[in-house]
Amino acid sequence: MDQLKLTQSDRNFFELVSRATFTNPFSPERVEIDRRISGRNDGASWPSIMPQAVKEVSTRLRTLEETAPIKIKDFAHPDRTIIEHALLFDAFHKYAYELDAIIDQQLASPDKSIDVPFAPELLAGLRTAGLARDRARRYLELFYQIRRAFFFIDKNLLGRSPSMQKLRMNLWNNIFTHDILHYERYLWDKMEDFSTLLLGPTGCGKGTAAAAIGQSGYIPFDENKNCFAESFTRTFIPINLSEYPESLIESELFGHTKGSFTGAVSAHEGIFSLCSPHGSIFLDEIGDISTQIQIKLLRVLQERTFSPVGNHEKLRFSGRVIAATNQNIDSLRSEGKFRDDFYYRLCSDCIAVPSLHQRIKEDPAELEQLVNRTIASIAGDNTEFAPMVMDVIKSRLGKHYAWPGNVRELEQCVRSVIIKRDYDGRHCQTANPNRSTIDISDEPDAQQLLARYCATLYDKYGTLGEVARRTALDRRTVKKHIERHCKNAD
Numbered sequence: 416m417d418q419l420k421l422t423q424s425d426r427n428f429f430e431l432v433s434r435a436t437f438t439n440p441f442s443p444e445r446v447e448i449d450r451r452i453s454g455r456n457d458g459a460s461w462p463s464i465m466p467q468a469v470k471e472v473s474t475r476l477r478t479l480e481e482t483a484p485i486k487i488k489d490f491a492h493p494d495r496t497i498i499e500h501a502l503l504f505d506a507f508h509k510y511a512y513e514l515d516a517i518i519d520q521q522l523a524s525p526d527k528s529i530d531v532p533f534a535p536e537l538l539a540g541l542r543t544a545g546l547a548r549d550r551a552r553r554y555l556e557l558f559y560q561i562r563r564a565f566f567f568i569d570k571n572l573l574g575r576s577p578s579m580q581k582l583r584m585n586l587w588n589n590i591f592t593h594d595i596l597h598y599e600r601y602l603w604d605k606m607e608d609f610s611t612l613l614l615g616p617t618g619c620g621k622g623t624a625a626a627a628i629g630q631s632g633y634i635p636f637d638e639n640k641n642c643f644a645e646s647f648t649r650t651f652i653p654i655n656l657s658e659y660p661e662s663l664i665e666s667e668l669f670g671h672t673k674g675s676f677t678g679a680v681s682a683h684e685g686i687f688s689l690c691s692p693h694g695s696i697f698l699d700e701i702g703d704i705s706t707q708i709q710i711k712l713l714r715v716l717q718e719r720t721f722s723p724v725g726n727h728e729k730l731r732f733s734g735r736v737i738a739a740t741n742q743n744i745d746s747l748r749s750e751g752k753f754r755d756d757f758y759y760r761l762c763s764d765c766i767a768v769p770s771l772h773q774r775i776k777e778d779p780a781e782l783e784q785l786v787n788r789t790i791a792s793i794a795g796d797n798t799e800f801a802p803m804v805m806d807v808i809k810s811r812l813g814k815h816y817a818w819p820g821n822v823r824e825l826e827q828c829v830r831s832v833i834i835k836r837d838y839d840g841r842h843c844q845t846a847n848p849n850r851s852t853i854d855i856s857d858e859p860d861a862q863q864l865l866a867r868y869c870a871t872l873y874d875k876y877g878t879l880g881e882v883a884r885r886t887a888l889d890r891r892t893v894k895k896h897i898e899r900h901c902k903n904a905d
């Protein structure tokens with residue numbers, strides 16, 4: 416049979432679609448391509464262009480398959496690739512809402528395996544077009560990954576200022592690289608070598624950005640069970656390193672065996688062994704750890720193995736590492752507090768998360784958007800609180816307020832105005848709930864330190880059992896430490 420060729424008009428159109436399929440959806444380039452596909456030249460925003468673009472692609476493809484379903488191999492090169500990409504674009508958008516529903520269901524039931532009812536139809540459609548079974552499955556996996564990335568980057572990180580748009584673009588590239596075609600071909604299961612360092616002031620959203628990366632990783636699809644092999648809610652494991660005294664960090668990271676040190680009454684699994692093969696570990700406050708721990712982490716990143724405290728067995732770690740700090744990393748390096756070798760191994764990708772002050776400077780509307788969102792999360796839909804909050808911000812803080820606590824401070828400000836109808840920003844410099852209450856400046860001895868640590872964990876988790884589990888001490892010892900700490904604090 417003669418190979419099919421697209422008309423010049425179809426080729427031009429589908430070439431654009433092919434480019435759109437693999438271009439970062441948060442980039443200006445992508446918006447321009449979709450604008451051309453949709454035929455809209457009215458300056459409309461991307462969300463309003465997209466439905467039109469999707470419809471145009473579908474209509475053109477349906478016209479091509481008037482007589483029979485499209486078979487990719489019937490087309491001559493280079494039309495073959497162009498048509499394949501257009502079919503992927505079409506399939507992705509056809510099932511986008513269904514994929515979002517799977518994300519919602521997984522968020523509502525984090526440990527459940529969620530059935531994907533449309534998967535057989537989606538896979539059959541791609542196979543009918545001529546994709547091999549493995550490749551069709553890979554695309555289903557990629558579609559789900561793209562949808563999650565979109566969900567977490569777009570919905571959880573509010574703001575349209577240029578620096579937020581840049582952040583979104585950078586996060587997307589961090590997950591899929593700048594060329595998703597290469598990612599799909601060569602890298603989808605090899606991202607472990609790309610570690611990430613997030614930099615930015617306290618409360619600006621580094622943890623939220625890290626979660627977006629960590630929950631958007633590749634997850635295999637199990638065709639026999641018709642569900643994804645793992646819940647994305649379990650693929651991201653955060654740890655705030657500043658919460659742990661030096662003596663316990665190693666055990667929290669790598670685990671320990673029973674009896675490996677005084678008080679280790681049972682074995683404890685560290686976060687490196689809890690992380691799934693396709694998951695990510697988030698090391699928050701990485702600037703706070705000693706050079707000894709940096710050396711141990713460097714070894715994990717280089718050799719991909721680690722050993723629990725008290726055990727020489729080498730365990731493999733194949734997840735990704737994301738780290739963050741609000742400290743000035745260059746100063747830490749020049750002071751010798753942050754090792755260069757560790758820094759270079761950690762920052763395959765260094766992403767700056769903008770301060771709230773910068774964001775508002777670029778786009779003043781961002782302040783009100785964040786206020787509205789915070790109010791909605793506290794009090795649902797209501798129109799009464801926002802004017803009151805904006806009024807207090809304007810009169811008490813003024814237009815040029817620096818927001819030193821960033822978005823976290825803004826959230827605190829909203830709560831304060833709802834309760835007291837006031838906020839003066841005076842306490843925010845020290846108000847950082849993610850920071851440990853442990854202050855080692857007064858050089859406590861090891862017992863006092865442990866007692867404080869138990870008390871801190873007890874404040875956070877509320878039960879002796881949980882503190883015992885985390886410290887690998889028995890409950891009575893934990894209780895004794897907490898009581899001692901409270902007595903000393905009185």
Ligand SMILES: Nc1ncnc2c1ncn2[C@@H]1O[C@H](COP(=O)(O)OP(=O)(O)OP(=O)(O)O)[C@@H](O)[C@H]1O
Pocket residue numbers: 571572573574615616617618619620621622623624699740741785822823826847849850
């Ligand atoms: N762009 C944003 N849109 C909406 N909410 C945001 C945004 N950035 C941050 N937040 C919210 O601000 C709060 C603080 O964010 P987060 O914990 O991610 O900051 P952080 O930089 O990791 O802080 P720290 O340096 O103290 O660890 C969270 O409640 C988060 O949801």
